[in-house]
Amino acid sequence: MAISLSWHSRRTRTALIVLLLLVSLATASLIVLQAQYANASQRATVESVLHDYSSLVADEVIRRSSAEIGYYGYYPLVAAVLHEIQSSGKLPSTIRAALLSAQDPRVKRASGLAKGYYEVDPSTGRLSFLNEPAPEEVAGWLKENLVRVFAQHSDTAYQVLNAQIGGAPRTFVAGSTRGPQGREIEAGFEVDLPVLTQWFGTALNRQPLVPPSLGHGQVTNEFLYVSIRDHGGVERFHLGEESAPKLAVIKSFGDTYQGVFLGFTVEASIDPQISRQIVIGGLPRSRLPFFLGLLALNAGLIVTAILQLRREMAFQQLRDEFVSSVSHELRTPLTQIRMFTETLLLDRIRSTEEHRRSLEIIDREARRLTQLVENVLQFSRMERRIDSLSKEKRELAPLIQEIVEDFESVMNGSETQIEVRLSFGLIANVDPHALRQIVINLLDNAVKYGRKKQQVIVGLEACDGMACLFVDDEGPGVPLADRKRIFDRFQRLERDRQSSIAGTGIGLSVVQDLVTRHGGRCAVTTGDREGAKFVVELPLSKGQEGARKEQLEESP
Incomplete structure (x- = not known):
């Protein structure tokens, strides 16, 4: 009852510890979520600021480009x-050369924008391109739209028409004036769109697009990305490399400066690397992988702690069963000793004959009790690693023979028969007391778990420089899956736990420890009679293997 209550108390404490560990994991998860939320909020704020500043850059690009090309081009x-057309009423054929060599530097520079010149004959209304015939499609479209725009905007100095004709983007600039006879004359030029690249570059690189007040003057054009596309989607200007597509702003030129670039678009963004100069802290890197790593590590540690706790609980249960088993094992011989001692004392x-028999029983149970106590003491020394072996060269067969005879004297009326098959002449460095514990533990296992009427064979033979000691019984054997586990401390087969057979679960662990410290090894296999066969291999003394071979060769 006390052990049951103690076990229940430990289970309660264990459940509380597991609950606390899970609470700590939940707390860590909340901290990670909060940190990630703060990181995401800061990132969203910085991205919003960069997006707004990118919009400011796009507006500045539109303003400068429209002013530069519209006013100076x-x-x-x-x-x-x-x-040129006012005096003669017609464009001279040398107008291109005349404008390229004009005295006015503004006109000379602007003349490079013209791909070709055109005029509308006021008497016939026919539109013609100077020095080259106009495609019918182009001439028709341009004539129709010139009439429309001048009707709508007669008060402007010039008109710009942007369109896609025949699948290609084209831009025309037109103006109107009165000729020598007072008639309205319309003339203009087609823009050489590739030339706009140079004009955009001049306008945008004259000074930083971002005001010096933002970023303390450190946000120069090298940290900007700008792309200008015409009304046909063809890129006409490019500045920098796009580093943050989701921060980019796309704006239309619209009707800025009389719509000189109507249909054109500009895409602009600011490199996040310079964000620290604009916003305190800059654009934070995503910390999610780091947070998830910490959370996974925390979860792993907690799972490891829970598994270790479960192992500790299982081990503690085994220890409780061990204490219970030892108590039961001690009670049986003590009861016998006490009963027969009282019988003798009360005469x-x-x-x-009965007097002698009572003394023999007391002696037998005392030996049995001694063996049990020695096992427990040896196990305790093994656990604390304070035991040392006193090895000496001994012939194994006589020593084993003596141990078997001593064991037979305390078998308590068992119907088990022990057959000894020993090879003499095998000498090894052993601790006689340790060897005694090894053999008695193996014999005790064979008698305890074997059949009621069986023959146990104890053998000793030489094999590959080792002395092989085996104990072969006629019991149910050991399942293959359990043959390593049974040598662990407190381990018993499940079928034995459910039976009435008492046991402490430390005998075989003591055997393995002692054998290992002798430089040997032990194992369990299935014997010829389908029972368990425990094999212990101990190293022979130097020279014994060769001597043994010579003896075998000389024997008839």
Whole structure:
């Protein structure tokens, strides 16, 4: 009852410990979630700021590009074209060369934007390109749209028309003026779109796109990504490398500066590497893998602790069973000794033969008790690692013979017969007391777990430089899966736990320890009679193996 209550108390404490470990895991999980949430919030805040600043960069690109090309490119060039047509009412064939060599540096620079020049004849309304015929599709589209835009916006200095004609993007700039006869004349030029790249570069690289007040002047254009695409989706300008696509902002040029780049788009973003100069702390790296790693480590440690706790509980249960078994084992011989001692003290003996028999029983049970106590003491020394062996050269056969005879004297009326098959002349360095414990433990196992009427064979022979001692019984044997486990401390076969056979579970662990410390090994196999056969191998003394071979060769 006391052991049961103690076990119940330990289970309660164990459950409490497991609960505390799980609570600590839950707490760690909450901390990880909170840390990840804080990290994600900071990242979202910084990304929002970078996104807003990218929008600011895109607006600045639109403003500068439209102003640079609209005011310093399209306007002076269309004005020069209209000036040439005012005096004669017609574009001169040398207008390209004249504009490229103009005295006005603005006109000379802007003339590089023109791919070709065109005019509309006021008398016929026919549109023609200078020095080259216009494709019918282009001429028709341009004439139709010139009439429309000038009707809608007659008060503007010039008009820009962006369209895709024949699958290719094209841009035209047109203006109107009155000729010599006072008639309205329309003329202009087609923009050479690839040339815009140089103009965009001049406009955007003149000074940083980000105001110096942001980032203390350290956010230069080298940390920006800018891509400008025309109304046909063709990239006309590129600055930097795109490092954070999800932070990029795409904006349309719209009608800025009279819609000179209507249909054009700009994509802009700021490199997250420079975020520390814009926002305190910068863009944090994702800490999720680190947090998950810590959480996994914590979970692994807790699982390991729980498994270790379960092992400790199982081990403690085995120890409790061991204490119970030892108590039962001690009680039986003590009861016998006490009973026959009282019989002798009270002089209840009817004959000399009964007197002698009582003394023999007391002696036998005392020896049995001694063997049990020696096993427990040896196990205790083994656990604390304080035992030492007193080895000496001894012939094994006579020593084993003596041990078997002593065991037979305490077999307590067992119907088991022990047959000895010993090879003499085998000498080994052994501790006689340790060898006694080895043999008696193996014999005790054979008698205890074997059949009621059986023959146990104790053998000794030489094999490969080792002295092989075996104990072969006629019991049920040991299952293959349990043949290593039974040498562990407190281990018994499940079938034996459920039976009435008493045992402590330390005998075979003592055997293995003593054999190992002699430099040998032990194992269990199935014998010829289907029972358990325990084999102990001990190293022979030097020279014994050769001497044994010579004896075998000389024997007839």
